[in-house]
Amino acid sequence: MKADQRDVLTGVYYIDGDVASGYGALAAGCKFIAGYPITPSTEAAEAFARIAPKGGAMFIQMEDELASISAIVGAAWAGAKTMTITSGPGYSLMMETIGYGAMLETPFVLLNIQRGGPSTGVPTKTGQADMMQARWGSHGDYELIAIAPDSPQELFDHTIKAFNLAEKYRCPVMIMADECVGHMTEKVVIPRAEEIELEPRRWYTGPPDEYIPFKPDEDLVPKMVKAGSGHKLFISGRLHDERGYPVDNEHFELKYVRRLIDKIMCNKDKIIELKEEQLDDADVVVVSYGISSRVAVRGIEMAREKGIKVGNLRLITVWPFPDERITELAKKVKAFVVPEINYGQVVFDVARCCHGNANVVLVPHGGAGVHMPDDICDAILLGAKEERKIEKVIEFKTQLEKLVFKGGSKLKE
Amino acid sequence: MQTPKTNQQKKIQVDSSSMDRIHPMENVLRMDRIPHIWCPGCGIGLAVTAFAAALEKAEIDLSKIVIVSGIGCTGRVAGYVKLDSFHTTHGRAIAFATGIKVANPDMKVVVFSGDGDLIAIGGNHFIHAARRNIDMLVVCVNNFIYAMTGGQVAPTTPLTAYATTCPFGCVEPPFNIPYLADSSGAVYVARWTTLHVRRLTNAFVEALNKKGFSVVEAISPCAQYYSRINRLGDGLDMMRYYHDNAEIRNGEDTKNLDIDFQGKIIVGKFIDRERPSYTDRYNEWLSKVKGGENEPG
Numbered sequence: 001m002k003a004d005q006r007d008v009l010t011g012v013y014y015i016d017g018d019v020a021s022g023y024g025a026l027a028a029g030c031k032f033i034a035g036y037p038i039t040p041s042t043e044a045a046e047a048f049a050r051i052a053p054k055g056g057a058m059f060i061q062m063e064d065e066l067a068s069i070s071a072i073v074g075a076a077w078a079g080a081k082t083m084t085i086t087s088g089p090g091y092s093l094m095m096e097t098i099g100y101g102a103m104l105e106t107p108f109v110l111l112n113i114q115r116g117g118p119s120t121g122v123p124t125k126t127g128q129a130d131m132m133q134a135r136w137g138s139h140g141d142y143e144l145i146a147i148a149p150d151s152p153q154e155l156f157d158h159t160i161k162a163f164n165l166a167e168k169y170r171c172p173v174m175i176m177a178d179e180c181v182g183h184m185t186e187k188v189v190i191p192r193a194e195e196i197e198l199e200p201r202r203w204y205t206g207p208p209d210e211y212i213p214f215k216p217d218e219d220l221v222p223k224m225v226k227a228g229s230g231h232k233l234f235i236s237g238r239l240h241d242e243r244g245y246p247v248d249n250e251h252f253e254l255k256y257v258r259r260l261i262d263k264i265m266c267n268k269d270k271i272i273e274l275k276e277e278q279l280d281d282a283d284v285v286v287v288s289y290g291i292s293s294r295v296a297v298r299g300i301e302m303a304r305e306k307g308i309k310v311g312n313l314r315l316i317t318v319w320p321f322p323d324e325r326i327t328e329l330a331k332k333v334k335a336f337v338v339p340e341i342n343y344g345q346v347v348f349d350v351a352r353c354c355h356g357n358a359n360v361v362l363v364p365h366g367g368a369g370v371h372m373p374d375d376i377c378d379a380i381l382l383g384a385k386e387e388r389k390i391e392k393v394i395e396f397k398t399q400l401e402k403l404v405f406k407g408g409s410k411l412k413e
Numbered sequence: 414m415q416t417p418k419t420n421q422q423k424k425i426q427v428d429s430s431s432m433d434r435i436h437p438m439e440n441v442l443r444m445d446r447i448p449h450i451w452c453p454g455c456g457i458g459l460a461v462t463a464f465a466a467a468l469e470k471a472e473i474d475l476s477k478i479v480i481v482s483g484i485g486c487t488g489r490v491a492g493y494v495k496l497d498s499f500h501t502t503h504g505r506a507i508a509f510a511t512g513i514k515v516a517n518p519d520m521k522v523v524v525f526s527g528d529g530d531l532i533a534i535g536g537n538h539f540i541h542a543a544r545r546n547i548d549m550l551v552v553c554v555n556n557f558i559y560a561m562t563g564g565q566v567a568p569t570t571p572l573t574a575y576a577t578t579c580p581f582g583c584v585e586p587p588f589n590i591p592y593l594a595d596s597s598g599a600v601y602v603a604r605w606t607t608l609h610v611r612r613l614t615n616a617f618v619e620a621l622n623k624k625g626f627s628v629v630e631a632i633s634p635c636a637q638y639y640s641r642i643n644r645l646g647d648g649l650d651m652m653r654y655y656h657d658n659a660e661i662r663n664g665e666d667t668k669n670l671d672i673d674f675q676g677k678i679i680v681g682k683f684i685d686r687e688r689p690s691y692t693d694r695y696n697e698w699l700s701k702v703k704g705g706e707n708e709p710g
Binding site for chain 1: 443445446476477479481491492495496497498499500501502504505508509510511512513514515516517519520537538541695699702703
């Protein structure tokens with residue numbers, strides 16, 4: 001299915017990532033965004049509100065984030081492609097309904113322009129500390145998809161990608177961008193509508209009486225209908241059977257919740273997108289995502305200039321995590337270097353997948369700023385130099401840390 | 414003194430054709446989910462009966478109506494009504510329903526939930542949906558307590574009444590729901606008890622035909638938790654209390670509708686006015702935008 005011409009603002013733009021995402025949502029056929037203003041994500045909502053009427057879409061500013069995400073889940077069941085836009089504190093407020101969306105197998109997209117945290121944190125500056133929240137934030141077992149764009153162009157492209165994944169797997173998809181990418185202004189090329197491929201909703205088309213709301217197809221994803229189409233749906237966040245009726249026993253917990261996980265995990269190969277560079281001869285691999293991957297590129301260049309064989313593995317899809325690929329690489333390389341704008345989140349998944357076969361170096365960075373390429377380069381050198389197998393994640397001491405703590409934090413010494 | 418009937422006599426009284434007859438509300442109830450979970454003496458079933466009767470009376474197209482509930486005893490209503498029905502997270506029924514209504518304005522939307530769900534955890538959505546005048550009917554079954562969780566104090570618990578989390582009596586004044594709805598902008602506000610089944614049904618019919626944010630408060634006995642901890646007897650005793658203390662005052666100023674512990678309950682239709690709904694305003698705005706009349710700021 002191709003994009004609708006009315007929704008696609010074909011052309012070459014010089015816009016920031018937030019705006020690009022708003023344009024991407026419309027191009028993806030998003031007809032409804034509910035949001036609540038929060039820095040640094042507001043530009044995306046503003047951009048969408050401005051262009052929405054053109055594409056027959058609408059933006060509604062709700063009274064809070066709880067309402068915003070509830071409204072988009074409702075709108076998704078009314079048949080619309082929907083998205084909400086938020087950051088840090090708003091993201092925390094949305095957690096309960098993200099789980100609800102996963103339980104109901106509702107396709108929707110959530111754009112999180114991450115800022116420095118915790119709490120109100122650093123509203124106007126960057127962070128990547130919501131990555132584990134994206135993975136585990138709502139209570140109970142479920143799986144969803146999270147992608148991390150690293151440029152305004154990708155915020156456009158990946159917003160469309162997020163909608164496609166949401167429709168295909170009927171699950172919430174998180175766009176885990178960060179303030180740097182959201183506020184970065186770059187060239188964005190919006191192609192013609194016929195060049196944009198969209199995933200249609202998995203509509204059920206059989207006789208209404210035979211519709212079973214949660215009966216999965218072969219790829220474990222069930223077909224959907226919308227409210228008002230005569231199916232007399234009953235949809236509940238309670239543990240339910242295939243009809244959607246509440247059930248209270250471990251057999252159904254196993255059968256149903258297991259499928260929520262399996263429909264993502266069994267389709268991992270189709271979902272995961274990675275960008276790999278210079279991995280063939282690499283001794284050290286930098287694993288990064290979002291803005292950190294842009295900084296890493298320079299760090300890698302610097303290390304290569306010093307003769308280190310270092311490759312780059314960029315996580316475009318962060319969740320589900322590419323376990324097998326990391327495990328495979330760990331058998332070949334000496335070390336992984338993971339720069340993140342947090343004090344260690346995705347790095348522990350890299351370490352988990354290494355099974356002790358390679359060292360893992362974390363290059364941490366607090367919110368409100370990005371890494372120095374020199375730090376990433378030095379961390380690569382450290383990883384290349386270390387001949388011993390270190391059992392725990394090696395925490396690289398950045399220049400900033402040395403400066404602030406005059407040689408190192410007391411607690412760690 | 415009446416002699417007890419023998420089994421034989423009872424059998425004769427049963428109309429054999431009744432076995433083939435369907436339940437009169439089978440077209441709007443999910444019979445495969447009956448029996449329901451509500452306790453003996455509970456009033457929620459009466460509110461559902463009134464609602465089911467109203468659907469028939471209002472001649473609503475049952476495929477174009479959606480019912481949304483939150484969490485709690487009344488939150489279970491969506492699961493027993495054979496319409497497109499959604500059981501949402503706690504407090505978010507109105508927000509969820511707002512999404513349905515604005516994404517598909519052809520739908521008739523009903524939110525059927527309890528006082529805790531709509532007025533405490535969902536209070537913000539209640540006032541904002543009223544302010545926007547989203548076209549929906551909100552049925553608030555008010556039993557003065559959190560019953561599903563075992564009888565904790567609610568924002569509707571009358572002052573001095575007992576609840577498990579205020580074992581020495583409630584110290585907080587309760588919300589006056591019609592006043593809250595009225596001052597937030599609702600276009601139709603009524604309150605009845607579940608004793609007033611006929612009037613409650615009529616209120617539902619009127620509200621279903623009303624365009625805009627309509628609120629019907631249905632005061633309902635909780636014979637297990639509210640009644641027991643306050644020594645108020647069983648469900649029938651609470652009905653008797655409604656019978657003796659409910660006073661019909663249609664058009665009464667909503668300011669005067671506070672409910673004291675075992676005091677008078679003023680019931681009636683209080684508000685019935687016209688205000689453009691969200692969808693009306695939005696469509697008017699949209700035609701101006703599309704006609705180039707409204708330029709972006």
